[in-house]
Amino acid sequence: MSMDAIRKRLSAGENISTEFVSNVSPTATIGKAVCAFLNSEGGQVYCGVDDWGQILGIKGNAEALAQRLERDLKDRISPTTLFSVGVATMDGKSIVIVEVPQGLDRPYVFEGAVYLRQGAKTLTADAAALKALVRKQADAPVRWERRIASISADDLDKDEIRTTVRKVEEKGRFTLTDRDDDLAVLSDFSVYVNGTFTHACDVLFSQRPTLRHPQCRVQFIQFSGEKSDDVYKDNRPFEGPLVRVYNELISAIRSAIPVQSVFLRGESRRVDRLAYDIAAIGEGLVNAFVHRDYSAHSGGIRVQMFDNRIEIWNSGRLPDGLSPVDLRRDHASILVNPDIANVFAALDLMERIGRGTEKIVTASKSLGARPPLWRDEPSGVTLTIFRALQTELGEVIEPNERQNRLLLDLQPGDSFTPKEYRDRYAADVGPRQARRDLEELEVLKWLVREGATKSTRYRLP
Numbered sequence: 001m002s003m004d005a006i007r008k009r010l011s012a013g014e015n016i017s018t019e020f021v022s023n024v025s026p027t028a029t030i031g032k033a034v035c036a037f038l039n040s041e042g043g044q045v046y047c048g049v050d051d052w053g054q055i056l057g058i059k060g061n062a063e064a065l066a067q068r069l070e071r072d073l074k075d076r077i078s079p080t081t082l083f084s085v086g087v088a089t090m091d092g093k094s095i096v097i098v099e100v101p102q103g104l105d106r107p108y109v110f111e112g113a114v115y116l117r118q119g120a121k122t123l124t125a126d127a128a129a130l131k132a133l134v135r136k137q138a139d140a141p142v143r144w145e146r147r148i149a150s151i152s153a154d155d156l157d158k159d160e161i162r163t164t165v166r167k168v169e170e171k172g173r174f175t176l177t178d179r180d181d182d183l184a185v186l187s188d189f190s191v192y193v194n195g196t197f198t199h200a201c202d203v204l205f206s207q208r209p210t211l212r213h214p215q216c217r218v219q220f221i222q223f224s225g226e227k228s229d230d231v232y233k234d235n236r237p238f239e240g241p242l243v244r245v246y247n248e249l250i251s252a253i254r255s256a257i258p259v260q261s262v263f264l265r266g267e268s269r270r271v272d273r274l275a276y277d278i279a280a281i282g283e284g285l286v287n288a289f290v291h292r293d294y295s296a297h298s299g300g301i302r303v304q305m306f307d308n309r310i311e312i313w314n315s316g317r318l319p320d321g322l323s324p325v326d327l328r329r330d331h332a333s334i335l336v337n338p339d340i341a342n343v344f345a346a347l348d349l350m351e352r353i354g355r356g357t358e359k360i361v362t363a364s365k366s367l368g369a370r371p372p373l374w375r376d377e378p379s380g381v382t383l384t385i386f387r388a389l390q391t392e393l394g395e396v397i398e399p400n401e402r403q404n405r406l407l408l409d410l411q412p413g414d415s416f417t418p419k420e421y422r423d424r425y426a427a428d429v430g431p432r433q434a435r436r437d438l439e440e441l442e443v444l445k446w447l448v449r450e451g452a453t454k455s456t457r458y459r460l461p
Contacts, residue, residue: 017043057093368398
């Protein structure tokens, strides 16, 4: 979450999705609020902030305290679910932020009680509220990842489970009941429930999940140019347990990314760096793995790598009320496949809930690349991450702040007039500079000019 977004939430005060606590030590207060957010529409708990939104800061090692708080809350809230705890520095002070999505397995319980959010207050659910919550959950369709899988213990990939256990313990973000008991581990991740394996267990921990779920294959295609009709440099499928496929895919992409020798701003010597931010690509891939629609056998994930961009497509749709432009900013945390996401998060492969898309935007900006684009279409969601460009002399080509704000607000097909650009984005510069901004984006082919003189419009292709 950006600093501006945090300040905006703090200045708005406590409400149905925001809770302030002065420190991380009143775990009960925090736990009740987290439980209430899970049972409601999600929210955030800001630790190190007073009741009026003023930053007090956390005393001691904020990172260590945040990790301890996360483990403590996950031990005391059931059923197992995904939320994240992170640290932000504001005005030289550290605050701990607990990000909570809307829960999909309600009711959630903290230390034997169910809590709900009512306005800015956390209340214990009475009998009527609890009954309504249970009835609503009973009426909800069973998620694909929670359906019973047609596998047995013999189908499990024991090496994948053991590797997961080892890495989870290294990261310290998840507590296992019994590390040496495979079924206990799967139960901790809520993929082995009431003596049965779920679809999530199948795609995460079975030896050959594509035998039952061919839609789990991931296609990686690398083209020799900027168009899909160019010659293939690479074209291969990846299949197996999801996390293993993710890691293999990241390795394939990393090896295909060119290294650029560039002059960075303020540097007098050339610096070698990748043309893409690999962490941003990782975030984009994780989003595709955890948010896609696994129920469609014709679905899947496809990664296409061109000379100037990488496109990551998955057969999912954005939740109602969330637009592609929203993904570039502070937005609600909505998990489509929380059990699958929980495993990726335990392995530290996910950014804080709902913030991975912002990280992709920030990474692109730091490289001087064009801002990423998301497209939500009936066939699925496509993320396009653009390559950092450079001049023949090795200087980085990057949009200025005005151009960046414009590009972040546009979706493919959106158009505007030069006057609209000046009024909204370039009021602090003269008409000539505003015109030069648009001409630069046109030369880069990031904008297309249509019409002439007074009828001129620019469009994002």
